Amino acid sequence: AKSLLIDASGVTRRDVASAAGRMAFSLVMRQGWLSALSFAVGATVVSYGWKKFRLFRNRRKHRQYGAEAAAACKALRDALSQEEWSEEDEELLRLDVEQLLEKLRSKEITCTRAVRVYLRKALDCSAQMNINCVTQPIPGALEHAACCDQLLESGQSAGLLHGLPVSIKENMSVAGTRSHWGVASQCGKVVAEDCALVQVLKSHGAVPFVKTNVPQTMLSFECSNPVYGVTLNPHDRSRGPGGSSGGEAALMALGG
Numbered sequence: 001a002k003s004l005l006i007d008a009s010g011v012t013r014r015d016v017a018s019a020a021g022r023m024a025f026s027l028v029m030r031q032g033w034l035s036a037l038s039f040a041v042g043a044t045v046v047s048y049g050w051k052k053f054r055l056f057r058n059r060r061k062h063r064q065y066g067a068e069a070a071a072a073c074k075a076l077r078d079a080l081s082q083e084e085w086s087e088e089d090e091e092l093l094r095l096d097v098e099q100l101l102e103k104l105r106s107k108e109i110t111c112t113r114a115v116r117v118y119l120r121k122a123l124d125c126s127a128q129m130n131i132n133c134v135t136q137p138i139p140g141a142l143e144h145a146a147c148c149d150q151l152l153e154s155g156q157s158a159g160l161l162h163g164l165p166v167s168i169k170e171n172m173s174v175a176g177t178r179s180h181w182g183v184a185s186q187c188g189k190v191v192a193e194d195c196a197l198v199q200v201l202k203s204h205g206a207v208p209f210v211k212t213n214v215p216q217t218m219l220s221f222e223c224s225n226p227v228y229g230v231t232l233n234p235h236d237r238s239r240g241p242g243g244s245s246g247g248e249a250a251l252m253a254l255g256g
Contacts, residue, residue, distance in 0.1 A: 062226040065178065065187040069136045069228065076137050077123040080116060089117045093255055097164065104163040111148040111163025115141055115209050118165040122210050122256040133250035134210045135228045139176040141209040148205060158205030166206045167251055170214045174198050182216035182225025212247025223247060
């Protein structure tokens with residue numbers, strides 16, 4: 001057969017065809033690897049650029065909503081600071097839970113006054129000492145307290161915790177507030193309804209008045225997140241208050 005004829009060099013045509021096929025296959029494979037490498041490099045560059053863009057966007061969201069929360073705290077703090085602070089207010093803060101509830105039920109202290117005092121104390125301590133434990137005041141807290149006073153005037157009680165001011169961790173949903181756990185993608189979302197814990201507290205007459213700082217996604221022993229920043233320990237500002245209830249711990253240590 002012609003395919004088996006040997007030329008002067010001693011190489012058959014079949015050998016030449018086989019070698020050509022191998023060279024063609026090798027070339028195709030090399031081109032394929034180059035294409036795959038080019039695609040991988042391009043995908044990596046695009047992915048890196050997208051991550052950088054998201055990081056920039058998230059940081060902008062963090063600054064925006066952190067600034068909005070700080071402005072809300074400052075506005076309420078300035079309004080409350082116009083009222084004179086008395087020794088009676090300090091005595092109110094020194095009462096334990098049972099003593100405060102007894103005075104609230106007996107009308108010796110109104111619910112509105114108790115909430116105003118606790119609000120001012122919490123906002124003052126968080127800002128003046130730069131502890132950064134309060135993230136936002138809860139809208140409607142004073143109105144809620146006024147309703148408790150009206151119930152008591154009509155001879156009724158709001159419940160076992162009638163008019164008691166209660167602070168809430170930032171991750172707990174309270175209607176009209178943001179609960180985003182320090183995560184940028186959740187920053188713009190305002191909660192429409194209370195979580196189960198807050199519903200139970202309100203059903204027994206408690207008045208949630210501020211939300212306190214938490215670690216991002218609650219997965220840390222330090223109280224810090226990109227939106228509200230770092231909460232410090234009131235007893236030693238070089239240390240943290242721990243987590244995940246760091247804001248609550250700091251606020252209680254401040255007497256708020």
